[in-house]
Amino acid sequence: MKVILDLCVIPLGVGVSLSKYITACEQVLKEANLKTYLHAYGTNVEGEWDQVLSAVKQCHEVLHQMGVPRISTSIRLGTRIDRQQTMQEKVESVEKRLKGKKDKRPKGKGHF
Amino acid sequence: MKVILDLCVIPLGVGVSLSKYITACEQVLKEANLKTYLHAYGTNVEGEWDQVLSAVKQCHEVLHQMGVPRISTSIRLGTRIDRQQTMQEKVESVEKRLKGKKDKRPKGKGHF
Amino acid sequence: MKVILDLCVIPLGVGVSLSKYITACEQVLKEANLKTYLHAYGTNVEGEWDQVLSAVKQCHEVLHQMGVPRISTSIRLGTRIDRQQTMQEKVESVEKRLKGKKDKRPKGKGHF
C-alpha cells in the first residue's frame, strides 16, 4: 500500500531552536531512500506504508538518542485504491488549474 | 517504545455519513487489545509503537476493503523517555489543576 | 457558521511539563462559554466559528503572556451545511453502532 504522508516532528524540552532535530529527521528519511519534500511546517514523504512508517519511528528513536526527552508529532497521511498518485501530481493538478484561471483574467487586473 | 496516539480517519468518496467507517476503525483498535478513548474528533490510543501503528494500517486496509476509494488520516503521536505517562494521567493532571483553580474562586462567582 | 474544533496547543521552550499551560487554555475556553471536552491529546470545542477561533487566539496570547516563547498548535475543524451536528451526537452515533455490533456477537466470545 502506497502512502503520501506529511510529517511534523516537534521535540519538547530542548528549547526553541529545533532545526538541528528537523535536520536529523530529514537525514533519516533520505537514508531510507524515500522521496521527500521539505516545507515550512513539515515534510512530505512518499513510499510504501511500512517503509515510510518505519522511518517515522526511526525519527523518534534518533531524536530520543540525541537527548530529546519528549516528542509530539503531527502527521497527515493518505492512501487510495482508485488510482496511483504521486506528490508531484497532487501539486501539479492544482497549479495547472490555478494557471488556467490566471490566464482567463483580463490583462493587468490579476492579483498574482 | 510506548506511544500515545490520536487518530482521525477521514474516508473520501463515500458521502458525508462516516460513522459506519469510524465504527469499523474502533473495532480494529479494540480487537488489537489497545486502550482506546473515543472523542468527537478522533480516538486516543495507547500502547506499544509497533502494535498501535500496525492497527492504524489495518484501519486503512479494512476501510479500503469496505469500498472506500481514498482515505486521509490525521494523527498526533507522542513518545517520551523521561518518564512513563498514560492517557488517563494526562487528562487527570489537567483536571486536577482546573479543580484547584475552581476551588480557589470566591463562592458564587465561578463560570463553571 | 457552527464549527466543531479539536485543539492541541504545544508550548515550546518551557520544558516537558505542559499541564500548567493546557490548564490555562482550558480556562480561556471555559470563560468564553464554549462547550469543551478534554481528552488525552487535545480538547474538543463546539460553537460559532468567530467565537471559537477567537478563543484559540486568546490561548496563544495568554500563553505568551505566561512567558512561553514559542507555540505550535495542531487543529482539526469541521463545518457542515447539510445538517446540524453536535460533538455529543458525533460520539453517540459511533457508540450506538459499536453497541449494536457487540450485542450481535455470540455470548462469551466478545473482545469488549
Add this chain to the structure above:
Amino acid sequence: MKVILDLCVIPLGVGVSLSKYITACEQVLKEANLKTYLHAYGTNVEGEWDQVLSAVKQCHEVLHQMGVPRISTSIRLGTRIDRQQTMQEKVESVEKRLKGKKDKRPKGKGHF
C-alpha cells in the same frame, strides 16, 4: 501577532477528486494577499493572525457556496515572541544544515 500556518482543507461528499476545491482555497489565500506555499499535503501561509484566520474561514465559506456539504480541515499553526521568523527562514535553516552535513561526508559515500 504573526502566524505561520499550514492548511489542509478536505471537502467531504463531493467524491475523490479534490483539486478543484483546493484551487479555490489557493485563490482565496492569494486574493487575501497572503504569502503562500503549496505542497503535496497542504499549503503554508504566513501573515498576521486575524488576516490568515479570516482567509481560512473564507475558504470554508467559498467551498460551501460551491456545494460542498461538509468540510474537515487540518491546521498546524505557530507563533513566537522570541524573534521574527519567516517560512523561508524555517526551510533555509534546515537546508543549510543538511548541506553542511553532506559536504562533510567522504567523497563517493553519500546517500544523497
